Amino acid sequence: QKRFTINEFKKAKENKNKISMLTAYDYPTARILDQAGVDSILVGDSLGMVVLGYEDTVRVTMEDMLHHIKAVSRGVKRALVVGDMPFLSYHTGRHESVRNAGRLMSEGGCKAIKLEGGEEVVETVKAIIAAGIPVMGHLGYTPQSINVFGGHKAQGRTIETAEKIFNDALALQKAGAFAIVLECVPYKLAEFISGRLEIPSIGIGSGAGCDGQVLVAHDILGMFKDFSPRHAKKYLDMEGDITRAAEMYIKEVKEELFPNESNSFTVEDEILVQLKE
Ligand code: KIV
Ligand code: NA
Secondary structure, three states, rough: OOOHHHHHHHHHHHHOOOEEEEEEEOOOHHHHHHHHOEEHHHHHHHHHHHHHOOOHHHHHHHHHHHHHHHHHHHOOOOOOEEEEEOOOOOOOHHHHHHHHHHHHHHHHHOEEEEEEEHHHHHHHHEEEEEEOOOEEEEOOOOHHHHHHOOOOOOOOOOHHHHHHHHHHHHHHHHHOOEEEEEEEEOHHHHHHHHHOOOEEEEEEEEOOOOOOEEEEEEOOOOOOOOOOOOOOOOOHHHHHOOOHHHHHHHHHHHHHOOHHHHHOOOOOOHHHHHOOO
């Protein structure tokens, strides 16, 4: 089975094939999503909220990311695994940024990294790519800056901010990024930017005009209901299904319906006779 590489990202845009991307944080989920045929799997720092119970992505560390990128990479045969660079892992100098990006790839096993920001990270992006590490950009709503945004979500609704996102996208492309996530960008703006970019845009909450889509697996599976953004379409109710399964199990244990013989191991009667003697 042919791997989906960063060249496939480029080809998909040229051929007008939409790119499908989902997050995963563990081995079994990554394996299932890969076998289902998703083109790319993001080990996002959304990990912090949907798996580790942090209140935002700011708390996620390099060690958190490495731990989960390793698990996901072991489960994937075809999809391009992209690892998120966590908060502050690419802001304190080129050296440390390249080293951290390199660790996600060489120790973690992902094939590309993603980081947030535009013009202000361009030099970092260039240095990481120069080291042989493909970079995916991330513009619009960038959750690691939640404390600067003050919680406000949709970005690019004024001419200044719309122009900034557009210029940032062009700057990332020029720096060598192979794709750019556009998060919560008004769909007409996302469509305009996507039309002007040679590299694919991957939208989340940014409408159908993007070249691909990404969602948080826990959102589409109905596994994380602490908050429910409007773009997160639910395809399953796993919280409900898990609750029902657990309730059934508890009831069967209490009522001595589980386990029965088919769930148990046997021993020759002879052995018990000897034991009692
Ligand atoms: O961390 C994440 O899951 C992400 C996607 C939502 C793009 O960055
Ligand atoms: Na992220």
